[in-house]
Amino acid sequence: MKPYLKNYDRNKSEHPRVTVNIVIFTIKDEELKVLLVKRIVEPYKNSWALPGGFIKINESLEDAAKRELFEETNVKNIYLEQLYTFGDPNRDPRTRVIAVTYFALIKNENINLKAKNQAKELQWFNVKKLPELAFDHKKIIDYAVQRLKYKLEYTTVGFKLLNKEFTLTELQRVYEIILNKKLDKRNFRKWIKPLVKRTNKKVVHGVGRPAWLYVMKNNLKFIWRK
Amino acid sequence: MKPYLKNYDRNKSEHPRVTVNIVIFTIKDEELKVLLVKRIVEPYKNSWALPGGFIKINESLEDAAKRELFEETNVKNIYLEQLYTFGDPNRDPRTRVIAVTYFALIKNENINLKAKNQAKELQWFNVKKLPELAFDHKKIIDYAVQRLKYKLEYTTVGFKLLNKEFTLTELQRVYEIILNKKLDKRNFRKWIKPLVKRTNKKVVHGVGRPAWLYVMKNNLKFIWRK
DNA sequence: TGAATAGTGTCTTTCAGACAATATGCC
DNA sequence: GGCATATTGTCTGAAAGACACTATTCA
Numbered sequence: 193m194k195p196y197l198k199n200y201d202r203n204k205s206e207h208p209r210v211t212v213n214i215v216i217f218t219i220k221d222e223e224l225k226v227l228l229v230k231r232i233v234e235p236y237k238n239s240w241a242l243p244g245g246f247i248k249i250n251e252s253l254e255d256a257a258k259r260e261l262f263e264e265t266n267v268k269n270i271y272l273e274q275l276y277t278f279g280d281p282n283r284d285p286r287t288r289v290i291a292v293t294y295f296a297l298i299k300n301e302n303i304n305l306k307a308k309n310q311a312k313e314l315q316w317f318n319v320k321k322l323p324e325l326a327f328d329h330k331k332i333i334d335y336a337v338q339r340l341k342y343k344l345e346y347t348t349v350g351f352k353l354l355n356k357e358f359t360l361t362e363l364q365r366v367y368e369i370i371l372n373k374k375l376d377k378r379n380f381r382k383w384i385k386p387l388v389k390r391t392n393k394k395v396v397h398g399v400g401r402p403a404w405l406y407v408m409k410n411n412l413k414f415i416w417r418k
Numbered sequence: 419m420k421p422y423l424k425n426y427d428r429n430k431s432e433h434p435r436v437t438v439n440i441v442i443f444t445i446k447d448e449e450l451k452v453l454l455v456k457r458i459v460e461p462y463k464n465s466w467a468l469p470g471g472f473i474k475i476n477e478s479l480e481d482a483a484k485r486e487l488f489e490e491t492n493v494k495n496i497y498l499e500q501l502y503t504f505g506d507p508n509r510d511p512r513t514r515v516i517a518v519t520y521f522a523l524i525k526n527e528n529i530n531l532k533a534k535n536q537a538k539e540l541q542w543f544n545v546k547k548l549p550e551l552a553f554d555h556k557k558i559i560d561y562a563v564q565r566l567k568y569k570l571e572y573t574t575v576g577f578k579l580l581n582k583e584f585t586l587t588e589l590q591r592v593y594e595i596i597l598n599k600k601l602d603k604r605n606f607r608k609w610i611k612p613l614v615k616r617t618n619k620k621v622v623h624g625v626g627r628p629a630w631l632y633v634m635k636n637n638l639k640f641i642w643r644k
Numbered sequence: 645t646g647a648a649t650a651g652t653g654t655c656t657t658t659c660a661g662a663c664a665a666t667a668t669g670c671c
Numbered sequence: 672g673g674c675a676t677a678t679t680g681t682c683t684g685a686a687a688g689a690c691a692c693t694a695t696t697c698a
Contacts, residue, residue: 207433208473210516247434249514253505277503277518279479288475290436292503292516361650378652379688400649401695587677604679605661626676627668 208288212256213244215295215336219353223318224369226333230313235285236326257294264314271297271352275336283328295336297352344370346417351408359395359403387412434514438482439470441521441562445579449544450595452559453490456539461511462552483520490540497523497578501562509554521562523578570596572643577634585621585629613638
C-alpha cells in the first residue's frame with residue numbers, strides 16, 4: 193500500500209465526500225486554454241489538476257464553484273455553468289469522492305493570477321496540449337470542451353470570452369479557435385450580425401484598415417437559436 | 419423544532435450526504451407521465467417524491483440510478499442519462515443532502531410496477547398535473563421535462579419510449595405529447611423518414627387502413643441532427 | 645503605392661412550414 | 672359504399688454555404 197493511503201480506509205467512511213472542480217477557459221495567444229494547478233501533495237503529487245476542493249457544509253454548489261474560482265483567478269462575476277457530476281467509486285485512490293464539475297469562461301485581460309496564490313503553481317494550458325493530469329481530470333476537460341463547442345452554436349457563450357466591446361474579427365477568431373476550423377468571413381458576419389450592435393468607435397491595430405467596435409445587443413436571450 | 423429534526427444536527431455532520439434521484443418518464447394514456455413514490459416517513463410524510471435513495475459507498479452514480487430504477491420498475495436496460503446535481507444547502511430539512519439526478523425513459527408495456535414493491539405506494543402522474551411534491555422535486559421534474567423536450571429535436575430519445583417496432587402515427591404522437599403541440603403529418607414524416615426503416619409487417623387496429631411497422635435504422639447515432 | 649486588415653453581396657442549395665387529396669381495410 | 676385511419680407531394684420562404692472584390696489606414 194502506498195504510504196499516502198495509510199490514513200484512508202475506504203470502508204471506514206460511510207459517506208462519500210463531495211468536491212467541486214472547475215474547468216476555467218480563456219482564449220489567450222490565439223489558443224483555447226484551461227487553468228490548471230500543480231498538486232503539491234499525494235496522490236498525483238506534481239501532476240496538474242483542475243482547481244477545486246471539498247464543499248463546505250453550508251455552501252451551495254454554485255457558491256463553492258464561485259469561491260474556488262475567485263481564489264484562483266481573483267475574478268468575480270464571470271460565466272459559470274454546471275457541467276456534470278463524476279462519481280466513479282475509484283476515481284480518487286484515497287476514498288470515495290464525488291466531483292461536481294463546473295465550467296467557467298473568463299476574459300483574458302481580467303486575469304490576475306497569483307494575486308492570492310503565492311504558494312500554488314498555476315498555469316494556463318492549451319487544451320490540445322495538456323500535460324499529465326491527476327484523477328479523471330482529462331476526461332472532465334474533454335467533456336467541457338465538447339460542451340463549449342456545442343453551446344457556441346446556439347447560445348451567446350462566445351461573447352463571454354471577449355470584452356464588452358470587440359471587433360467582428362476578434363469574435364470570429366473565438367469561434368474559429370473553439371470550433372477548430374476556419375469560417376467564411378462573409379457568412380459569419382451575416383450569421384452573427386443580428387446579435388451585435390455597432391458602436392461609433394474604431395480600433396486601430398497599427399496596420400490595415402481600422403475595425404469598428406461592436407457590443408452585444410442588450411436584450412439578447414442566452415439561448416437564441418432554436 | 420419539528421420532532422423529526424431532533425436527531426439531526428446540521429453542524430455535526432461534516433460531510434454532505436449524496437442521493438441519486440430518478441425522473442422516470444413514460445407515455446401512457448396519451449400523456450407524458452412520471453413515476454412518483456409516496457413518502458411514508460417525515461419529512462414530507464405523505465407527499466409524493468421522486469424515486470431515489472442514498473448512494474452506496476462502492477457504487478457508481480449510474481449503478482445507483484440503475485439499482486433504484488430496477489427496484490421500482492423491475493426493468494433493466496432502459497435509457498438513462500444524468501440530468502443535473504441539486505445541492506442547495508437547505509433543500510433537505512434534516513441535513514445537507516446533495517441530489518444527483520437522472521432521467522430515464524421507459525416503454526409503457528415493459529412496466530410491471532409493484533412486483534417488488536408491495537410496501538411502497540407507486541403511481542404514474544401526468545407531468546401537467548403533479549401533486550404536492552417533497553423537497554425540490556418539482557423543480558427537478560420541470561428541469562427534466564425541459565431537457566426531454568430539448569433532446570427530442572436532435573437526438574433519438576423519442577424512440578426509447580416505443581417498442582422496437584412502431585407505426586409512424588405512434589411516433590408522431592410521442593413527439594406531439596412531449597412537445598405539447600400538434601404536428602403536421604406530412605412534414606413530420608418527411609423529417610423523420612431518414613431515421614426509420616419500414617418492415618414488411620402491418621398492424622391492424624380494427625378500423626381504418628392498416629399501418630406499416632417501422633424500426634429505427636440500426637446504424638443511427640444518438641445525436642443525429644446538428 | 646504597396647502591405648495589411650476590414651468590410652460587403654449574389655447565387656445556389658437545403659430545410660422548414662403551409663397545405664389536401666388518395667389509398668386501404670373493415671363493417 | 673361508408674367510415675376510419677394511413678400515406679403521399681408541391682410550393683414558398685428562410686437560412687446556410689460557396690465564392691471575390693473593394694475600402695481604409697499606415698509605412
